[in-house]
Amino acid sequence: MSDLDGTQMQIRRTDHALLAVRIGSQDFDDVTVRRAFPLEAANQYIGFYDTEGTELGILQDPGRLDAASAAALDEQLSLTYFLPKITGVTHIGEEFGVVYADVETTSGPRHIEIRGIRSSIRVLSRNRALVEDAEGNRYELSDFRRLPKITREILGL
Amino acid sequence: MLDLLEPISQDLEPHLRGAMHPGELLLALLSADLDLDGRFGENWLVLTDERIIVLHANHGTPRIEAWPLADVQRIHTRSYVGNGSLVIELPDGLHELLRFSQGSFFKFSAIPQVVEAAMLSPLARAGEDEDEGAIPHRRVEHCDTCGRALRVGSKVCPACIKKRETFWRLLSYVKPYKSVAIFGFCLTLTMTAIGMLPPQLNKHLIDDVIVPVVAARGVVEGPVVPPADHVVMLGWVVIGLLSIHFSRMLINGVRSYSLGWLGQRITYDLQTEIFSYLQLLSLSFYSRHSTGRIMTRVTSDTERMRGFITTGFQDMVIAILTLIGIGAMLFWMNWQLALLALIPTPIMLVVTLFYRRRIHWVFHTIWRRISALNSQLADTIPGVKVVKAFAQESREIATFDKRNTELRESRMVSVRMRSYFLPAIAFITSMGSVILWWFGGNRVLENTLTLGQLQAFIAYMVMFLNPVRELSRLSDELESAATTAERVFEILDTEPEVRDEPQAQDPGVIEGRVEFRNVSFTYDGFARILDRCSFVVEPGEMIGLVGPSGAGKSTLVNLISRFFDATDGEILIDGVPITALQQKKLRAQIGVVLQEPLLFQGSVAENISYGRPGAARTEIIAAARAANAHTFVMKLSDGYDSEVGERGGRLSGGERQRISIARALIGNPRILILDEATSSVDTQTEFEIQEALEHLVANRTTFAIAHRLSTLKNADRLFVLDKGRIVEEGTHADLLEIEAGVYRNLVNMQSELAKVRAL
Numbered sequence: 001m002s003d004l005d006g007t008q009m010q011i012r013r014t015d016h017a018l019l020a021v022r023i024g025s026q027d028f029d030d031v032t033v034r035r036a037f038p039l040e041a042a043n044q045y046i047g048f049y050d051t052e053g054t055e056l057g058i059l060q061d062p063g064r065l066d067a068a069s070a071a072a073l074d075e076q077l078s079l080t081y082f083l084p085k086i087t088g089v090t091h092i093g094e095e096f097g098v099v100y101a102d103v104e105t106t107s108g109p110r111h112i113e114i115r116g117i118r119s120s121i122r123v124l125s126r127n128r129a130l131v132e133d134a135e136g137n138r139y140e141l142s143d144f145r146r147l148p149k150i151t152r153e154i155l156g157l
Numbered sequence: 158m159l160d161l162l163e164p165i166s167q168d169l170e171p172h173l174r175g176a177m178h179p180g181e182l183l184l185a186l187l188s189a190d191l192d193l194d195g196r197f198g199e200n201w202l203v204l205t206d207e208r209i210i211v212l213h214a215n216h217g218t219p220r221i222e223a224w225p226l227a228d229v230q231r232i233h234t235r236s237y238v239g240n241g242s243l244v245i246e247l248p249d250g251l252h253e254l255l256r257f258s259q260g261s262f263f264k265f266s267a268i269p270q271v272v273e274a275a276m277l278s279p280l281a282r283a284g285e286d287e288d289e290g291a292i293p294h295r296r297v298e299h300c301d302t303c304g305r306a307l308r309v310g311s312k313v314c315p316a317c318i319k320k321r322e323t324f325w326r327l328l329s330y331v332k333p334y335k336s337v338a339i340f341g342f343c344l345t346l347t348m349t350a351i352g353m354l355p356p357q358l359n360k361h362l363i364d365d366v367i368v369p370v371v372a373a374r375g376v377v378e379g380p381v382v383p384p385a386d387h388v389v390m391l392g393w394v395v396i397g398l399l400s401i402h403f404s405r406m407l408i409n410g411v412r413s414y415s416l417g418w419l420g421q422r423i424t425y426d427l428q429t430e431i432f433s434y435l436q437l438l439s440l441s442f443y444s445r446h447s448t449g450r451i452m453t454r455v456t457s458d459t460e461r462m463r464g465f466i467t468t469g470f471q472d473m474v475i476a477i478l479t480l481i482g483i484g485a486m487l488f489w490m491n492w493q494l495a496l497l498a499l500i501p502t503p504i505m506l507v508v509t510l511f512y513r514r515r516i517h518w519v520f521h522t523i524w525r526r527i528s529a530l531n532s533q534l535a536d537t538i539p540g541v542k543v544v545k546a547f548a549q550e551s552r553e554i555a556t557f558d559k560r561n562t563e564l565r566e567s568r569m570v571s572v573r574m575r576s577y578f579l580p581a582i583a584f585i586t587s588m589g590s591v592i593l594w595w596f597g598g599n600r601v602l603e604n605t606l607t608l609g610q611l612q613a614f615i616a617y618m619v620m621f622l623n624p625v626r627e628l629s630r631l632s633d634e635l636e637s638a639a640t641t642a643e644r645v646f647e648i649l650d651t652e653p654e655v656r657d658e659p660q661a662q663d664p665g666v667i668e669g670r671v672e673f674r675n676v677s678f679t680y681d682g683f684a685r686i687l688d689r690c691s692f693v694v695e696p697g698e699m700i701g702l703v704g705p706s707g708a709g710k711s712t713l714v715n716l717i718s719r720f721f722d723a724t725d726g727e728i729l730i731d732g733v734p735i736t737a738l739q740q741k742k743l744r745a746q747i748g749v750v751l752q753e754p755l756l757f758q759g760s761v762a763e764n765i766s767y768g769r770p771g772a773a774r775t776e777i778i779a780a781a782r783a784a785n786a787h788t789f790v791m792k793l794s795d796g797y798d799s800e801v802g803e804r805g806g807r808l809s810g811g812e813r814q815r816i817s818i819a820r821a822l823i824g825n826p827r828i829l830i831l832d833e834a835t836s837s838v839d840t841q842t843e844f845e846i847q848e849a850l851e852h853l854v855a856n857r858t859t860f861a862i863a864h865r866l867s868t869l870k871n872a873d874r875l876f877v878l879d880k881g882r883i884v885e886e887g888t889h890a891d892l893l894e895i896e897a898g899v900y901r902n903l904v905n906m907q908s909e910l911a912k913v914r915a916l
Contacts, residue, residue, distance in 0.1 A: 003775075034791055037762065037774060039798035045774055047791050055788065058778060122800065 004048065004057035006064025011072045019076050021048060023056060031056070033076055039124055039140075042081070046073065084110070086131065086141045094154050098134075105139060112139070117156040129157060161185040161264075161271065165201065172219045173203060173212060182206040185271055187264055189257040191240060200255055202243065204268065206275055209245065211254050224252070232272045234265055236684065243268060263679060270689070324635075327466055327642050330423050337419050344412040345475050351401055351408075353482060356616035358401075362394045364609030420467035427459040431648060439654040440720045441680075449531030454648060457527075458641045465638030473631045476624035483621045490614055491606070497596050498589040498618055502625075505585045509629055512578045517636050519571045524640060526564040533557055539804075575633075582629050586622045593618055655722050657740055664738045667731050667746050669696040669827040669858030671717060676726035677881075678712055686712045688881035689726065694874075696827075699859040701869030703903060704878035710862045713878070714830045717860065718747050730828075748826030748853075752833035754817030756805030761790050762797040764805070764816055768824045776823060784819035785849040786812070811842030818849050829854060831861040835868055843868075866907055875900065 010022040014029070021031045028050050036045035036058060048056040062070055084105035091102040099114040112133040114120045122130040129141040141147075144157045163186055165173060177183070185204035192198035192215065203210035209229065213220040224245065231246040242256045243265055257265055331338045366387050374381065432455055435442075443451075487495035537544055537553050544553050593615055600606035671694040678687040687709045694700055702710040716723055719735055728735040730743065745768070756764045765780055766772040772780075777797060781787040789812055793799040805813040814834065821829065831850065835843045847868065854861075854871070863869050875892055877885035877900045885892055885900050892900035 034796060036778060036791060036796045037798050038795055040760075040762070041774060045778065047796075055791065060775065 004059040006059055006061060006069075009059070009065060009069060011065065011069035011076075013072045013075060019072070021056070023048075028056060033073065033080060035077065035081065038081055038083075039130065042077075046077070082107075083138055083140050084108075086139050089147060089151050092151050092154055099154055103139070110139075112137075114155075117154075121155060121157070123157070129155075131155075161187065161267070163188055169201070169212065169214055169219060172214075172221070173201070176203070176210055176212065176221045176223065177205060178207065181208070184275055185268065187268070188261075189243075189255040189265070190261060191256040191258055193253060193256055195240070195256065202255055202265075202268065204271065204275070209254065209272070222254075226272070226276050229272065229276065232269045234262070234269065236262065241265065263685075266685060323639050323642050323646065326646065327462060327638065328470065330426060330462075330466055331419070333426075334419050334422055337415050341412055341415040341419060342471055342474070344408050344415070345471055346478070348405055348408045348412065349475050349479050349482075351405055353479075353486065353617075353620070354401055355398060356613040356620070358394050358397050359616065360607075360609040360613035362391070362609070363612055364607045366390045366394065368608060416467050416471070420463045423466055424459055424463040427462060427645070428455055431455050431459065431645065434649055437653050438648075438651060440715075441654050442651060444680075447528075447532040447535065449533070449535035450528040451648075452535065453528050453531050454645055458645050461641045462638055462645065465634055469631060469634045469638065472627060473635070476627040476631065479624040480621065480628075483617050483624075487614065487617055487621070490610060490617075494593060494597055494600070494606075494614060498593045498614075498621075500592060501585045501588045505582055505625065508578070508581060508585065509632060512574065512629075513632050513636060516571065516574055516633060517640065519567065519574065520637050520640050522567040523564065523571065524644070526560065526567055530557070530560050530564055533560060579629065582625065583622070586625050589621070590615060590618050655719055655740065658736060661737055661739045662733070663742050664730065664733065664746070667743070667827045670694065670729075670731050671828065671858060671860075672729040672732070673713075674727040674729070676716065676723045676728060678709075678716060678721065678724045680721075685724075685881050687716070687723075690881075690883050691726075692876065692883060692886070694858055694860075696858055697856050698873045699854050699861065699871060701866075701872035701875040702860060702862045702878060703866060703869065703875055703900060704884075705903075708878035709881040710878055711832055714832055714860050714862065717828065718744060718749060718830065745824060746827045747830060748821030748824060748828070748857075749830045750814070750818050750821050750832065750834040754805070754813045756801045756808070756813055756816060758801070758803050760795075760798045760800060761793070761816060764801055765797075765819045765823055767820050772823055777819075780819040780823040781816075783822050783849060783852040784815045785845045786815035786819050789815070811839070811846065814842070814846055815849060818846065818853060822853055827857060829857045829859040831859065831863075833862055833864065835863065835865070866904055877903075 004023060008024050012020050014020050018029065019031045019033065021028045028048075030051050032049040032053075034047040034049065035042055036047055043062060044060060046059045046062060048059065050056055059065075062073055065073065084107040086103045086105050088104040089101055090104060090109075091100075093100050097116065099117060100111070101114070102109065102111050104110075112131070114131060115134045120132045122132075124130055124140075127143045127145050129144050131139045131141050133139070141155075141157075144152060144155070147155075147157070162183065165186060165188075173186075183203065183205055185202065187202045189200045189202060190197060192200065192213070199214040201212040201214060203212060206226075208223045208225050209232075210221060210223040213222075224247065228247050229245050230248070233244055235242050235244055239259050240256055241259070241262045243254045245252050245254055255265075370384060370387050435451065435455070484495070484499070487498065533553075533556060537557075544550060597606060597611045597614060601608055601611050673690050673692050676687055676690045677685050679685050690709075690713065702713065704710055712721075715721055716728055717735075719740055722736065730738060735743070748768075757767065761781075762774070762777050765777045765786075769776075774797070778787060781790055781797075790797055790799070799807075801808055801813075801816070805816070808816065818834070834850065835846050843865075850861075851871065853859075861869060861872065869875060870889065872889070874886060874888060876883050877892065877898075879899055885895060885898055892898055893904065895901055
């Protein structure tokens with residue numbers, strides 16, 4: 001377990017949609033990636049794991065990867081982590097403690113129900129919030145200060 | 158610190174001198190407040206360099222007993238419940254010398270040490286040197302005015318607290334916002350003054366506009382055309398009335414907003430001040446006060462104080478001013494009628510005074526009972542698992558019900574008192590109007606008073622009732638706010654028991670040498686939890702602390718963290734007394750891992766970096782790796798951004814413990830304290846934590862407490878504690894050599910237990 005040097009790594013996605021990684025002179029097939037800070041530093045500190053689940057290391061700065069590797073890693077991460085961003089709220093209402101909202105997300109429009117804003121909405125840094133709907137799906141609300149005042153009041157933000 | 162030589166009364170002094178041989182040196186003189194038969198009495202222990210003398214001073218001429226020190230084989234104190242005794246062993250057996258109540262126990266517990274010293278060295282003169290002869294004791298502070306004992310750590314005497322001072326102190330919170338307060342006050346004043354105009358306008362309306370026309374017209378059937386000039390005058394009066402009501406509405410709106418703003422600022426200041434002060438108070442404060450009570454003071458008590466400071470106080474001043482204003486108006490209009498109308502006022506004042514005295518204690522009771530209810534909530538809600546596990550829900554409900562009933566009953570006392578008092582006050586004051594109707598009505602009939610004047614007079618009389626009623630309501634509020642404020646100020650006046658001396662120095666980066674010199678400690682002034690412990694631990698050494706429960710292990714490490722100050726003796730860090738170092742700077746270099754790791758709500762990363770906010774993510778990961786936490790953290794879907802839940806409830810015990818180890822490690826502490834760090838986890842987790850701890854202890858002075866002795870296999874030395882004393886010291890192998898040693902016994906017991914477990 002150690003910190004990985006991006007300049008010493010090559011990453012590519014295989015034909016079977018797996019991730020193959022070369023670290024130095026060692027090759028690893030079917031590598032899993034995990035973000036150490038998926039909410040606060042999603043594009044830094046990426047953990048690489050072999051098929052046994054053993055950590056190959058943490059890549060602090062993927063910016064040091066070559067462009068093709070960076071693109072492959074990016075694609076793999078976006079498949080691993082599904083967290084649509086709410087880009088707009090078209091309608092919102094509250095009834096008996098449940099918030100109903102029609103939202104626009106980076107993955108398309110969605111109707112969500114939020115039960116208990118205290119436990120379902122978590123404020124993150126940089127005026128962002130993590131919203132969990134009644135089904136357990138999560139959405140990122142970026143810069144909630146831009147929302148209309150009434151929407152923010154309903155969401156308790 | 159108290160000198161071993163207590164002042165003796167002038168009556169007894171000659172007897173004391175008479176009892177001593179020429180040249181005999183007095184080492185200690187202590188009073189004991191019980192006779193040997195357990196009754197209160199006055200007895201004195203006189204310790205000299207030659208003898209132990211006891212002076213029984215109770216009845217007439219004091220009776221004196223003496224034993225040569227040379228005959229004393231052993232001397233010790235015995236603790237009973239609520240009292241203790243001093244016992245000596247002589248060649249002919251044991252003798253009970255003195256008995257004393259619990260409060261005197263601690264001073265007598267130092268006597269065996271002094272006697273031993275005197276027997277060993279005739280030159281030991283405990284009484285000569287202030288430091289040498291000083292003994293620790295629990296200091297009971299008394300009020301300078303009335304002499305009553307004060308609560309521990311409190312300088313406030315509840316009996317002598319001056320209402321006026323409390324009141325002014327309450328108002329001092331307005332000071333930073335005095336311009337807003339004055340503005341709000343002026344608006345209130347203006348509103349009240351404007352409110353006094355309508356009766357004057359009405360008087361003008363009746364006497365100058367309506368009555369002259371009606372009187373001149375006589376009795377006429379059907380509608381008539383009114384005189385034009387009177388219609389104009391009527392219009393002006395109506396416009397006047399409209400303007401008055403409209404301006405009152407505007408002023409009231411601005412006033413409500415500014416006072417509301419002021420109130421919120423004051424609540425904010427008060428709550429922040431109390432919470433910040435609570436953070437400064439020593440741990441002993443928290444062990445004396447229940448969480449629920451402290452929470453009540455920060456939340457609802459401050460809210461009540463805000464209500465009084467902002468609106469209550471202003472309303473009171475306005476009510477008083479209105480009373481004076483209307484009173485003056487009444488006297489100006491007709492002093493004879495005014496006198497008659499005010500007849501009930503003295504009665505009302507007496508009733509109010511009586512009511513206020515009584516309601517004060519009712520509020521005290523209500524406040525205590527609310528706190529008791531909150532205490533139970535603070536206990537049972539976090540402990541709900543225990544309640545359910547023991548199926549004690551109904552018992553908890555019954556306890557809550559009992560306390561809630563008590564609260565309801567005491568609130569009902571206040572409801573009952575109010576329901577007598579408020580109507581009675583209303584009745585007494587309305588008597589003024591009744592009197593006015595009779596005498597005023599007669600004057601109108603006699604034509605010595607106009608109808609308009611009577612109407613205005615009665616209108617003012619009705620207005621007079623409002624501030625009177627308001628004042629009776631506000632007297633409740635004043636009492637309630639004063640009681641609440643006393644409680645809140647008591648916290649703010651509590652001095653932290655562990656304080657930085659003004660000249661306390663920054664320790665810099667410490668090496669981690671820890672020395673105890675004859676350190677004793679007591680929580681209650683009665684039992685010595687640590688008893689004259691002395692040792693030196695070199696930087697980087699790992700010390701294992703073992704011993705039965707209650708031996709003083711946790712107390713010892715608490716003293717190193719300076720959660721408490723030693724009652725006696727001295728603790729040195731790198732050769733500097735711990736009391737001469739800045740607490741914060743020292744604690745920042747001490748890492749603590751407790752048996753029950755308490756995590757705060759927030760993410761894993763926030764918890765790890767708790768002791769060093771702003772730590773780089775690389776450092777957080779490094780600390781987690783060293784604590785064997787990284788692997789499990791990376792398996793969580795949000796990694797280091799995962800929420801740990803309230804008190805870390807979303808993680809297992811072992812995971813919480815590893816996070817707490819990472820938290821201790823991130824500050825790169827020079828001294829590490831592991832207080833039963835692995836005792837509440839399973840063997841596999843213990844192995845992992847143990848592995849993590851090995852990273853942790855390297856190059857740091859470590860004190861590790863463990864019941865499982867295997868945990869301490871890497872310790873350089875072990876200190877075995879028993880009844881507050883270090884009874885054995887050495888390596889694991891050294892201690893096993895000691896025949897019938899405490900450590901050897903513990904090891905044997907654990908081996909037996911391991912065999913049983915293996916079966």
